[in-house]
Amino acid sequence: MDSPKPARVLLIIATLGKRPEFLAQTLASIRDQQIPVDLVIVGPLGNEQLVTFAAEHKIHMLPDPGSLPAAIILGATVLKEHHEYMNWLNDDDLLEPNTLHLVAETLDHNPEATVAFGHCRYVDTQNQELWVSKAGKLAPKILPWGPDLIPQPGMLIRAKNWHDVKGIDTSYSLAFDLDLLLRLKKIGPLVAVPQVVSSFRWHPDSLTVDDRTNNLKESERAKRAALPKALKAISPLWDAPVRWAIRRAANRVTAQAKSKAQINN
Numbered sequence: 001m002d003s004p005k006p007a008r009v010l011l012i013i014a015t016l017g018k019r020p021e022f023l024a025q026t027l028a029s030i031r032d033q034q035i036p037v038d039l040v041i042v043g044p045l046g047n048e049q050l051v052t053f054a055a056e057h058k059i060h061m062l063p064d065p066g067s068l069p070a071a072i073i074l075g076a077t078v079l080k081e082h083h084e085y086m087n088w089l090n091d092d093d094l095l096e097p098n099t100l101h102l103v104a105e106t107l108d109h110n111p112e113a114t115v116a117f118g119h120c121r122y123v124d125t126q127n128q129e130l131w132v133s134k135a136g137k138l139a140p141k142i143l144p145w146g147p148d149l150i151p152q153p154g155m156l157i158r159a160k161n162w163h164d165v166k167g168i169d170t171s172y173s174l175a176f177d178l179d180l181l182l183r184l185k186k187i188g189p190l191v192a193v194p195q196v197v198s199s200f201r202w203h204p205d206s207l208t209v210d211d212r213t214n215n216l217k218e219s220e221r222a223k224r225a226a227l228p229k230a231l232k233a234i235s236p237l238w239d240a241p242v243r244w245a246i247r248r249a250a251n252r253v254t255a256q257a258k259s260k261a262q263i264n265n
Contacts, residue, residue, distance in 0.1 A: 006082035007036040009104060009156065012075030013059075014068055015043045015091035017050030022092035022201065025127075027057060029095040029199075035104060040078045042071040069170045076167055085156040093153035094199035096121070103156045106193050114161040114188035115181065118197030120151030130202055140190040144226055148178045148219065150190065154198025161187060175218035182226040 011030060015023055030037055041054050044064040054061040065074050072088045079086060085104055089095075099118065106116040117139075122131040135142075135149035143150065157180075165183040168176045181190065 004036065006080070007038040008082065008084045009035060009037045009100065010076075010079055010083040010086040010159070011037050011039055012072055012078075012086070012088040013039060013041045013043075013091060014071040014075065014088055015041065015050065016064065017043050017047035017053075017091075019091050020049060020053065023050075023053065026089055026091055026093055027059075029097070030089070030100075032097045033095065033100040034098050035101045037100070038078070038080075038083065040075045042075045067170070067173065069168045069172065069176045072176075073168055073170065076162065079159055079162075083159050086159050086162060087152075087156050089153055092201040094123070094201070095154060096195075096197050096199070099154070099193075099195060099197040100156075102193050102195060103154065103197055106191055107156060107158060110189070110191050112188050113191045114158050114184040115150075115155055115190040116193060117150050117152075117155035117190065118193035118195050120154060121196050121199040122202050123199045124202060127199075132196060136192040136194060139192065140185060143178075143181060143185065143190075144223060148175075148181070150181055151198055151200065152177045153200055157184065158188075172218050172222065174215040175222050178219050179222035179225070182222055186226070 013023070013026065017023070027039075030039065039059045041050070041059050041061045042064060043050050043054075043061065045051060045061070051061065060078065062074050062078075065071055068090075075088060076086065085107060103116045103118060107113055110116070119136070120133045121129055122133065123129055133149060133151055139149040161184055164187060165180070167180070169179050170176070172179050184190065
């Protein structure tokens with residue numbers, strides 16, 4: 001009997017173990033894929049429930065280093081030669097059933113691409129749909145100056161290119177994914193999959209929802225760093241309208257989430 005082929009994809013789950021019900025859903029969504037995936041959990045070893053969860057599901061666990069960017073970097077140290085693609089998930093992100101292979105195949109068919117990503121469904125704490133992000137091919141074009149419309153949960157990064165750009169810059173606490181995408185974009189295209197491949201859970205304690213002001217400041221810093229020198233001086237001209245558009249979109253989704261929560265209650 002032939003032994004199973006090594007997994008081509010490594011997924012890192014960064015968690016503090018405070019949302020076990022969501023973590024279980026995240027894991028179930030990963031298991032419900034057509035391709036094998038290697039997993040690593042990065043979280044506090046003092047959380048007995050989390051340690052037990054990892055052991056029961058036979059998932060390698062690494063100790064929480066104190067921040068989300070550092071946790072992702074630590075998880076990436078597990079990358080092996082057979083891991084062609086990688087990404088990270090928070091403990092409340094979800095993958096759509098049987099879609100991860102589509103993202104991997106998109107990178108297979110685009111050998112120069114550094115990242116492949118699909119549409120993303122925004123859901124509330126009850127898994128009810130709030131909105132679907134479908135920027136697609138437009139998202140990489142506006143990334144250097146506009147909002148980041150590339151949904152991180154369902155994307156895959158070519159592992160070689162992760163190493164090429166030396167992974168995440170830990171000087172960012174919130175916009176590290178945007179900074180990473182901008183640096184990856186410089187060495188190869190970011191390609192879109194025209195299908196919903198992930199869900200992002202919108203709730204009050206999501207980092208990017210709770211601390212929008214700092215996130216916007218970091219995003220502007222990352223975009224300025226990626227701009228040609230000739231454009232850096234005039235970048236504030238479009239920062240303000242982009243900031244307004246991002247805040248407006250976030251407020252609309254939050255209002256929709258609150259409205260659905262009131263209906264459910």
